[in-house]
Amino acid sequence: MSGFLAMGGYAAFVWPAYGISALLLGFSVAATLRAYAKAKAQLAALEKP
Amino acid sequence: MASLFAFANPKRFMDVSAIVLPWLAGATILTLGAGVVLGLLAPPDYQQGTTVKIMFLHVPAAWTAMMAYGVLALASLIGLVWRHPLADVTAKCAAPLGAVFTVLGLVTGSLWGRPMWGAWWVWDGRLTSFLLLLFLYLGYMALRNAIDDESRAARAAAVLALVGVVNLPIIEFSVQWWTTLHQGESIFRPGGPTISPVFLWPLLLSGLGYTFLFFTLLAIRIRTEILERRARSLLLAEAP
Numbered sequence: 678m679s680g681f682l683a684m685g686g687y688a689a690f691v692w693p694a695y696g697i698s699a700l701l702l703g704f705s706v707a708a709t710l711r712a713y714a715k716a717k718a719q720l721a722a723l724e725k726p
Numbered sequence: 727m728a729s730l731f732a733f734a735n736p737k738r739f740m741d742v743s744a745i746v747l748p749w750l751a752g753a754t755i756l757t758l759g760a761g762v763v764l765g766l767l768a769p770p771d772y773q774q775g776t777t778v779k780i781m782f783l784h785v786p787a788a789w790t791a792m793m794a795y796g797v798l799a800l801a802s803l804i805g806l807v808w809r810h811p812l813a814d815v816t817a818k819c820a821a822p823l824g825a826v827f828t829v830l831g832l833v834t835g836s837l838w839g840r841p842m843w844g845a846w847w848v849w850d851g852r853l854t855s856f857l858l859l860l861f862l863y864l865g866y867m868a869l870r871n872a873i874d875d876e877s878r879a880a881r882a883a884a885v886l887a888l889v890g891v892v893n894l895p896i897i898e899f900s901v902q903w904w905t906t907l908h909q910g911e912s913i914f915r916p917g918g919p920t921i922s923p924v925f926l927w928p929l930l931l932s933g934l935g936y937t938f939l940f941f942t943l944l945a946i947r948i949r950t951e952i953l954e955r956r957a958r959s960l961l962l963a964e965a966p
Contacts, residue, residue: 685776687841694780694837695762698787698830702939705826709943709950716953723960 736812736952743945750942758935761786765928780838782928786936788831791859792894794824794940798866799891802884812948814880815955817887818870819947823940825863831856843907851900852908855893862890 684691765782798820805813835853836846847853866883873879901910912920919926 684779685770687776690837690841691776691779694783694834697833698783701826701830705823705943706939709946713946713950713953716950716957720953720957720960723957723964 736815736955739812740949740952743949747942747945750938750945754935754938754942756935757931757938761928761930761932761935765932768924768928771925774842777838777841778925780834781925782932784831784834784838785929786933787827787834788856789933790936790940791824791827791831791856792897793937794820794827795859795862795887795890795894797944798824798863799887799894802887805880806884806888814884815948815951816944817884818880819944819951821863821866821870823943823947825860825867827936827940828856828860828863832860839907845907848907850906850908851904852897852906855897855900858893859890859897862886862893866890 682688682692761782765779768779768782770776771778798817801813801817801820804810805817832853835856839848840846866886869886870879870883873882900906901908913926913929921929
């Protein structure tokens with residue numbers, strides 16, 4: 678396991694690459710879903726009365 | 727073309743995308759998950775060691791960034807020529823996503839370049855034209871934001887998007903035209919891929935995953951924009 682984490686000595690490059698990809702893509706998904714939920718709620722509030 | 731446009735009215739888009747989206751999201755999770763797991767389990771490359779694992783993030787990000795620009799440009803063209811409202815919405819929603827994938831391509835490339843080339847960055851044809859891609863996305867978004875009138879903003883930004891299309895072949899062929907540290911094409915080349923299957927499979931899966939993710943997020947963003955415009959027109963109708 679520790680051998681896997683060490684990435685053959687390249688851990689300092691491989692893991693940040695995975696980390697920043699997960700972070701940025703995760704943020705994009707979260708931001709997209711949040712905006713969608715907000716727009717849905719806003720439209721529902723307008724259409725209700 | 728007419729049959730394509732039949733799918734492109736906002737109402738029809740909402741109906742069709744509601745059906746397609748769950749499948750698209752599922753396909754994203756499956757392919758991206760398999761690609762990342764297989765990529766992390768792949769053996770070290772005989773030359774590049776374990777840094778080859780960065781490839782499974784770098785190549786899909788760069789590919790998706792360029793494909794997203796193709797979508798942006800095509801949607802801009804349709805918006806300009808046929809004044810199709812959904813085309814403009816598509817272009818508007820594709821730009822920030824394309825910018826994210828471009829940043830990922832640049833950052834992961836840098837993290838790969840440092841151990842393999844000894845440099846975080848070099849001003850060669852491939853890297854410089856790819857940086858220009860980021861500026862095209864940012865310029866597109868800035869231009870849209872700078873003009874208040876939505877239809878004028880759309881047209882001005884569409885022209886910028888179309889001018890920027892010349893950068894796509896420059897990125898693609900830069901590794902052939904100029905001396906560079908960046909490696910050449912090893913997948914879509916005459917005579918088939920020159921890459922070992924243990925790397926090719928995770929790369930293809932991860933590439934599919936990134937592509938599906940882009941279209942999933944694009945569809946949700948277009949839906950969001952349609953709902954927002956509907957809400958805006960309701961508010962305008964209510965205003966005294």
